[in-house]
Amino acid sequence: MSPAGNPGEGEFGLIRRHFASGYPRSRDTWLGIGDDAAVIIPPAGMTLVQSLDTQVADVHFPASAPAWLIAQRALRCAASDLAAMGASPQGFYLGLTLPHNQPEWMSGFASGLRAAAHECGLALLGGDTTRGPVCVISVMVQGWLPLDSSTNEPGVQGLFRHTANASDDIWVSGCIGMGALALPIVLNDPACSEGLAGHYYFPQPRLALGVGLRGIASAAMDISDGLLQDAGHIARASALDLTIHTEQVPTASTDLGSSAWQTCLTGGDDYELLFCAPDSQREAIAAIARDCMVTCTRIGVCSKPAAAEPRVLAQLNGQPLDLSKQGYQHF
Amino acid sequence: MSPAGNPGEGEFGLIRRHFASGYPRSRDTWLGIGDDAAVIIPPAGMTLVQSLDTQVADVHFPASAPAWLIAQRALRCAASDLAAMGASPQGFYLGLTLPHNQPEWMSGFASGLRAAAHECGLALLGGDTTRGPVCVISVMVQGWLPLDSSTNEPGVQGLFRHTANASDDIWVSGCIGMGALALPIVLNDPACSEGLAGHYYFPQPRLALGVGLRGIASAAMDISDGLLQDAGHIARASALDLTIHTEQVPTASTDLGSSAWQTCLTGGDDYELLFCAPDSQREAIAAIARDCMVTCTRIGVCSKPAAAEPRVLAQLNGQPLDLSKQGYQHF
Known part of the structure; x- marks a missing residue:
């Protein structure tokens, strides 16, 4: 709107x-x-999978965190949506709004972005850099899923939320709650990226696992807002009750029933996959998990909804679990 | 990072x-x-054209402008990049960061967005809404361009910046400088969208013209940062000098040499097409312009660069034009 001061090299x-x-x-x-x-140029027989993810300083990450960590986290979180769909990663676009033009910050950000891009197999395709009062990062990721030629209607062989079936097993990858337990550490020291804090800045988008689960899993999503809340998305989209045996969930805190353990089940920032599959696929899933070097754990079962509204039924040792806290909503 | 207050309906x-x-x-x-x-699902024989555009409150639009006008402008500006490529519009993703959760603002924004989406022929494919201290709008638009089967290498039949040729005519669509002259009016009264101010909030992405110019124009771009500065992109990408006869440019101020006239040539926010074409295409371009109901005007000629660096040579009645102001750069 007004020509910004441009003492340096320009956009x-x-x-x-x-x-x-x-x-x-x-x-x-x-x-x-x-x-x-x-x-x-889309490869023959492939469909395009796309997701946009926005992170705002001091809402989604500490503004004072080192720039390379901010970039790592932003791209990895966005790429997790491709993993959730089973898509093969292709590239990304970056919208970067910044309150300053500090060469060291930019250079740090770019180094983290490059490293995460290589980790995720995502080419940088374009973007826009703008000046604004706060750092806002929008990342648009995309990848490919094969067309499914076995059906009459145009079909896509991928992982969706609406395709789980009654009596399917419910699975999670990895360990749940690492990101949520890391959050207080990161808030206390935004530059800390070792140990537990590493799970906050370096979530592992389960891209290889997602691709491996195509044709095996009946439904999937990534856990970003908390396991129990996110499970509700599959429940509603598939019109099923999801019974989760919380004592079987591999959690960062193993103190069943404790506040830390509850935080693991309901906190955000996991970026693990939550998926459903018929019990006939248990061995196939174990093999894929071994190939991808990630644990996959059965934590529950899908069933026809007992009430009008599909629900997530969290149980602890067979009894209903009462949780004081629901997952994260931005608005 | 912290659970936002969520008294209402949630994200x-x-x-x-x-x-x-x-x-x-x-x-x-x-x-x-x-x-x-x-x-x-990409249509057979089509390539994917994509661009991301970010607008920040009080940098790219007045924060106090009515929400429907902000939305109209954001989507139209983004769609202009598709016009610049000659792409057929397909859809868009919206990243929306907001400092508040005012239902009336959201409802106004959505009404403007829907109207602009229909105008541009863009489906809303997805997005992300987040809370932040300032309104930031990232729009990722995409469309299709046909693969060019006449070449051995995979080719794409579209409009690019690097493909102009020496002795090509230089053209612009519409009238240049409307957006720049509207800016002070809009800054004075952000709610004004009539008359000249309408050119600020409702730029016309030249989508039909862009599609029509495929195979006719040798190069094109949209003018967003000022005619004379943006012409430099084609000059550098095509390694040509671009001589522009500024007295032939259709400008919102016709007072040649005046400050207002200079603002037209160097101010931003035109979103008209700047394109090059061999002189053999003059009649074809006139016919396309008639079909699209937009004027297209010849304003100059391309030539082999006279110096090492390709340049834009702005002339007024055959003499070099000395301009005090260059176009807009964010950084």
Whole structure:
């Protein structure tokens, strides 16, 4: 709206220096950064999977955290949505709003972004950098899922929320609650990224597991707002009750019933996969989990809804579990 | 990071109410809002064109402007990048950061967004709403361009910046400087959207013209940061000098040489197309312009660069034009 002060190299130099090279290459990218838009050639027989994720300083991460950690977390969290769909990662777009033009911050951010991009196999396809009073990071990730040629209607072989079936097992990957227990540590010392705090800044998007579960799992999602709340999404989308045996959930706190243990079940920032599968797939899932070097644990079962509204029925040793806290909602 | 106060309907209710219906439908969308990601089936023989655009309150629009005008402008500006590529619009993702949860603001924003989406032919495919201290709007637009089967290498039939040729004519669509002259009016009264101010809030992405110019124009871009500055992008990308006869540019101020006239040439917010084409295409361009009901005006010519660095040579009645002001840079 008003010409910003521009004592330095300007937007174009900044983009060239930090965002033009060093990122994974994508075979599908016909035209990358530098024109009004990027051009991608979709591989034959593939569908496009896309998700946009926004993180705001001091809402989704500490504003004073080192820039490379902020970038790592932002891209990994966004990539988790591709894992949740079983999609093969392709690339991402970055919307970056910044209150300053500090070369060291930018350079740190770009180094974290490059490392996370390589980890996730995501090419940087484009974006927009703007000045604003607070750091806001929007990441649009995309990937591919195969068309399913076995059906008459155009079908897609992927992982969705609405496709779980009654009597399916319920599974989670990894260990639940690491991110939630790390949060107070990170708030106390935003620069700490070791030990438990590492789970906050370096969530592991389960991309290989997601791809492996295509055709095996009946439904899936990633856990970002808390296991028990997120399970409700599959319950409602699939019109099923999801009974979760909370004592079987692998949690960062193993003190059953404690406040820390409850935080694990309801806190956010896990970025593990919650998925459903028929019991005939138990061995296949164990094999995929071994291949992907991630634990997968059965934690419950799907059933036809007992009441009008599909529900998540959290149980502890066979008894209903009473939780004081629900998961995270932004609004 | 911390559970936001949630006295109302929550994020999911908000998304359902404002973003789930009333937008254009896309035949290509297999799975829309409601899962971890959307799934799009690319039409056969088409490539994907994508651009992300971020606007920040009181940087790119007045924070106190009516929400429906903010939404109109945000989506139209983003869609202009598709016009610049000659792409057929498909859909968009919305990242919306807001300092409040005012139902009237949201409802106004959604009404403007829906109207602009219909105007541009863009389905709403997904997004993310977050709380933050300032309103930030990221819009990711996408569309399709045909693969060009006439070439051995995979080619794309679209409009790019790097493909202009020496002796090509230089053209602009519409009238230049409306947005720049509207800016002081809008800053004085952000709610004013009539007359000249309408050009600020309702820029016309030249989508039909862009599609029509495929195979006709040799290069194109949209003018967002000022005609003379933006022409430099084509000059550098195509390694050509661009001589612009400024007296031939259709400007909102016709007082040649005046400060207002200079503002037209260098101010931003035009969202008209700047394009190049061989002189053999003059009649074809006139016909396309008539079909699209937009004026297209020849304003200059491309040539091999006279110096090492390709340049924009702005002339007024055959003499070099000395401008005190360059276009807009955010950083």
